[in-house]
Amino acid sequence: MSTRTSVDFIDADRVSVTDRGFTYGDGLFETLRVAGGRVPLWPRHEARLREGCARLRIPLPDMDAILAEVGRLSRDLADGAARVTLSRGEGMRGYAPPASPRPTLVVTVAPLALQAPPYDDGMAIRLCDTRLASQPLLAGMKHLNRLEQVLARAEWNDPAVGEGLMLDMEGNVVCATAANLFAVFAGQMVTPPVDSCGVAGVARAEILAVRDVAQARMNPARLLEADEVFLTSAVRGILPVRVFATRSWQPGPVTRALQAHWRDIGLPLPTGSKESDR
Amino acid sequence: MSTRTSVDFIDADRVSVTDRGFTYGDGLFETLRVAGGRVPLWPRHEARLREGCARLRIPLPDMDAILAEVGRLSRDLADGAARVTLSRGEGMRGYAPPASPRPTLVVTVAPLALQAPPYDDGMAIRLCDTRLASQPLLAGMKHLNRLEQVLARAEWNDPAVGEGLMLDMEGNVVCATAANLFAVFAGQMVTPPVDSCGVAGVARAEILAVRDVAQARMNPARLLEADEVFLTSAVRGILPVRVFATRSWQPGPVTRALQAHWRDIGLPLPTGSKESDR
DSSP: OOEEEETEEEEEOOTTTHEEEEEEEHHEEEEEETTTBBTHHHHHHHHHHHHHHHHHTTOOOHHHHHHHHHHHHHHHSSEEEEEEEEOBOOOOOSSSSSSSSSOOOOOOOOOOOOOOOHHHEEEEEEEEEEOOOOTTTTTTTOOOOOOOHHHHHHTTEEEEEEEEEBTTTSEEEEEEEEEEEEEETTEEEEEESSSSSOOOOHHHHHHHHOOOOEOOOOHHHHHOOSSSSEEETTTTTEEEEEETTTTOOOOHHHHHHHHHHHHTTTTTOOSSOTTTTT | OOOOOTTTEEEEEEEETTTHHHHHHHHEEEEEEEEEOOOHHHHHHHHHHHHHHHTOOOOOOOHHHHHHHHHTTTOOOSSSEEEEEEEEOOSSSSSOOOOSOOEEEEEEEOOOOOOHHHOOOOOOOEOSSSOOOOOOTTTOOOBSOOHHEHHHHHHHOOEEEEEEEEEBBTTTEEEEETTEEEEEETEEEEEOOSSSSSSSOOHHHHHHSOOOOOEOOHHHHOOOOOOOOEEEEETTTEEEEETTTTTOOOOHHHHHHHHHHHHHHTTOOOOSOOOTTT
């Protein structure tokens, strides 16, 4: 199958040019993995979407209906990636939100076929020149204002480079363009805080819930001292970092254990014979 | 007439849900005034759009065709406001821009009926709590990532308050939610720089071209010491500020002269008998 899309629960693939998602990026989205007809991380997607709606004052949609719609569009699909976009809906000219907004919900589902090499061996990542502005009012949310990520991702097109790290204006590593970052120092997992910029990823939230993780700022030099480095994404799961700048790593035991955890919660990753628990 | 809209030069009012304007706010826009079939500030809109395309690496559209399209949609319209939106076009999942993007152009025109009171007497403005993040890579552009303005404009709904000033993270006044800011101190016009945040407005550019203006940062306390304060907008023109915080003003001679200049370039404002050059 190819991509399936609905707008406000009706099979369709277009929105109004007056939709505030299009005119101002006024909305939120979630990208989620549908494995074997299930969305194991759904409660965390739902929680983030609820929080985003509260912060942007977008009326809360029917969350159960959204999950059902994802299920409807991913029927017969072994593995898929879904995008749920919730904008504030159509509006008149001007930034003032409508008094009674009617949010627009777009759900898109496409087949997903994760490839083994990055999971087995890790991937090479780079450092982006594009930095993240500090804006606590928007930090953590997966909102539709993503020009910083677009500019950062446009910095390279070498397919051998899987992701790019982004710094904040103070020079601390925050995340990758479309994934969160974890490092392990002497057995202690560390991930940067996302209270000034960056997205509070759903995979990141899962790890924070099941492991002891410190949230601490670190610069690239400190990252190079880590015993393990990996990236996390709701769709792509746990991605070991093999090369960054002057340093290379082999996927380590903490990374392998989290890949196994991903399989245990119903999100198998295409690792070969290298899993720690084989 | 009501609103007229075209998408890629064809009468239509919907865009694909995969349009990167909708998915990431990946694009630019211009809001312009069409008076008597003409767009007097078009060269400045065109210059800003060209610069935005270069900075975001969006292929340059046919500028003459855009102006012609604005003209086509505003036929028979005495006074109108047009919005020109240029997104990077449709895309696949992921932030990476398509190798060969085909930008989407949306033009919308609606009748405009400016009301006299704010031009005659000035308007009351407030200070917003929502601040502007510092991001030099995006500063000055009129891009589609406008959540900060949406949050700021959502702070009030008292129709007696016409605009809200926004500060940068250091506490300097940058602009209003949808207008630039000018102040006059002992005959010297001052406007805040827009190199860290804010939009380089087209009306602002017109004034910088025809008057001696200093670009300097100022905090709200300094603004209260001004002899005149006014806001500028390509659509709304020159708007005197009557009240801000503890201070009130009468529209002054610099403001009145710029309102007259607006009329002289073909953008009449509905001032009554109070213009300085009557």
